[in-house]
Amino acid sequence: MVRVINFKRIIIMGLCVYILLTVYFLLSIVPMDLAGGQYSESGHSWHHGGKRINIAEKPGDVIIEDNSVNSRLKRLQHAERKTKLLKPKTSGTPRPTRLRTVKRRTGDLFQEFVKPSKVHLNFTEIAPDVFAFSAFFDDRYDSSFVRVVAIAPSGRAKRNTGLYCVFNNNDTTEMVYYETCENHLQANAYYMLSCPVPESVAMKFDGINPLTIAPSKTASPSRYKLISVITNRLRIGSGHERQMGRFAVCIPPLFGKINPLRLVEFIELSRLLGSNHFTFYTYFVSEDVMRVLKYYERQGVVTIMPWYIPVKKKIWYKGQSAAVGDCLLRNMHINHLVAFNDIDEFIVPRYNSTWSTFLEYLHQQQSSRGVKTGNIAVYRFKSAFFEVPRHTKAQNASVEQQRFQLTMDKFVSLSRTRRTTKFSRIRTKMLAYPTRVFELGIHHLSKQIKEEYFCLDVKPEVASLHHYRMCDRVYDMSCDEYVQDKTTLKFKYSLVNNTIRVLKQLKNTDDFV
Template sequence: MRVIYKLGTAVRCWRVHINVQHSVLSAYLLYFIIYTDSKLREDLSSLQKSYIYIKPSWGYNNSWRQIGSKEKHLIYSAYFDDRLDVIETINDHKTKVPIGTLRIIAILPREFKEAITCTIRFEDFVDKSVPIGKVQPLNEHHDYKYAAYSIMCPLYVNRNSTTIHLPQSVAISYPSNRLSQLSPTFVPINYPRDIDQLFARSRPLVSVCVGPLQQNYSDVLRVAEFVEMYRILGTRHFYFYHLSASDEVMRLLRYYQSEGIIDVLQWNVPAELLSQVHYAGIMAQINDCVYRAMVVDNYRYAATVDLDEILIPLKHNSLAFFLRQCDEGRTSAYVFRNVFFFKLDSNDSFSLPAHTHNRFLYTQMKVRRTLEVMPTHQRSKCIVNTQSIIEMGNHFVWRSVPGYTETTVPLSVGLLFHYRDQCINCKAPLMVDYTARRFGSLIWDRVDETCGQVFTESGICVT
């Protein structure tokens, strides 16, 4: 028995020894693979930047276009993304070099199962087909029949090239849609406004992505307050997506557009599709906007919010100062937790200046908010580092570039002030919060000045 016991012990020890050796070997192998891949991407990135690039002529504005013969299959936009770390597997790097990817925003059936081919067109009308296989819908489709898609087509060039002619447009095709193959629906590829910014370091500026204006949106005063408040908070630019809005709202947006403050993008989702895709295709809009801010304008930051949401810094004078002091470079998103202010709650006009023409601003008249702060990812909103985003959600980041992580903003540092027309829980306990009034000396005057410039006859932005 003793001999058998010792033999058994010896066998067990040997197995442990082998397992340890195996674990060490696996660790070394994993490290070698990661190191080799990292070194390869670093070398390819240097080669990528060594080429001379010729950008084609292109149009900035986009609109939804039907793909082939399928009325509810739509394509909206495409972006040249120079980030090589979004490519999961790099192929044929000894003969070909990846110079980036094309990111395509589309709407397709949620259960779409077909293999897709990208058709890339150059300015001389030469086409190149790139099979990319099956694709997955963006998250948060809420089980609607149709969903938003963010489709990636890799771009490779011959390694010994010197001058690269960048493609002008791109289309997608698939077997069941024969017309998509015979007569592809091309959309222009978006590039930086300035070609010199193609591989430049992102500018540390904050932009704002606004959810689609729909159902003939008509609250002009809220739009003016929203824009002026975020400008006070240090944001540089706004992206509005227009499905339907009143003439007065469009008049205000055209004024801001003439001042170079906002871009207004057409969001012409067909009426028959609106009931079959979540919230007018908002997931496509959010992801389009983040890529637009990153690629076209080279903004490092984008806040993804709705018109009734203000991201409020509590320890900094502006969002720009907050990011300047807190961003260490590897954060994909700063998540602001949500508190509600309700329209049905009583107004507090104590600080209302006597000379003010536009006499109802949510941020100044509503001073009681919910005591409960909602958990992270429940109605929260974000400021994202655009360079880190692969797939953006409504309330948080779904996929980011490896090495980036999401950060929840501490309650003492910032909150999302959500000014709801309808209360979620009308009996929820409330507390007084005057934080937004610290901007009152500016916001009242700025809104009055803007409304006076746009509506010269009355000086009033209607609600």
């Protein structure tokens, strides 16, 4: 009996195999496939390769939770261009205005983060696992010292370094470890290494001086390390004396997704409050943020310090304490007072417009109580959280007023006017005299130069720290009660106008599109 071949069944099976192979091929060339990643329309997030990537509400804005992803970003960008993926569209997105986030030069989905330079102003390994970032000449005591900001394994507070400073006249002194207080039981810590400077050598220190570090007294010159020592104090009669700046702000390691408008707002409002200069430590930031910083750097307003940490995930908060220590010494003899803030924090006087007038009022108030204001090393400010605003329509407002209100809504310092009733005594920030402080913690004064120097706690009704972020129920904070606080609205016209002017200038420059 002859078997009948079922051609219909063979054709159907062939089509099924073809469809399966086609689907498999398409999935294999997509950079973030549906098998390895999940895309959520509501949450705008990718999960890929064990890393979570959040896509912001606007196309082109990406939040990378893992900062060690430069090489992966480049591969993803290449794959994205190769497969010509379209940018996600958000329904109902209004047309961009002049105060919206500055447009990117390209339409790539993934921002590439600028990796700090490994050569310029970065750590030098002066001994095994001991990395020096900077060195400063310190003559605030009867004897002079070289202070080296360094990162090394924890637990060396009472040990000799075994390292020696070799000066130009071949005088040699041994380095001493000083382990700072805020290392949070991490494997690596911020150390201040100190070398006594012979008096004959100290008299010749000026500007930037080369310093040789030897690993032992008998080490050969081939094993020496060379670092530069910065001398901020200018000699009297040298003809190069300059007047010290009044106020400065230090911003510890800056990283992650940052809206350029937030950065400009931070700088411009801080300038209205009285800051003359800013020092930014850049860890991983976007190209747009670097362009904003370089714009201010050309004006002499900002100093950019590339912050490439030699150890990863073994030191507290990306080496924040070391950055604070470096900035304190860097501003010594250059600026009278230095604030240490993040870009969502502002020290705001309640009744005075600037830090200068606020301090005059505070000193008069304290002097009347018998306080020696000349012995103040640090002013400490309690903090309050400012909640996300609930926008309401302005009643009986003119068209111009409504337009200005819409503009103000883009500024966190102007739109968020409800703060926590309670102020935190723990999450404080400080305004410090660099010449009077030996070690500064993140939220407190750790060690002053002289015993008679002290920290003055400023009452919130005089001035406080405005923290523009979601309330955090930790330590001594309560997030249940809020009050109206419109203190920053006194800056609204100047802040809006100054920010618009800066954004226009940024847009017109060749390196910012």
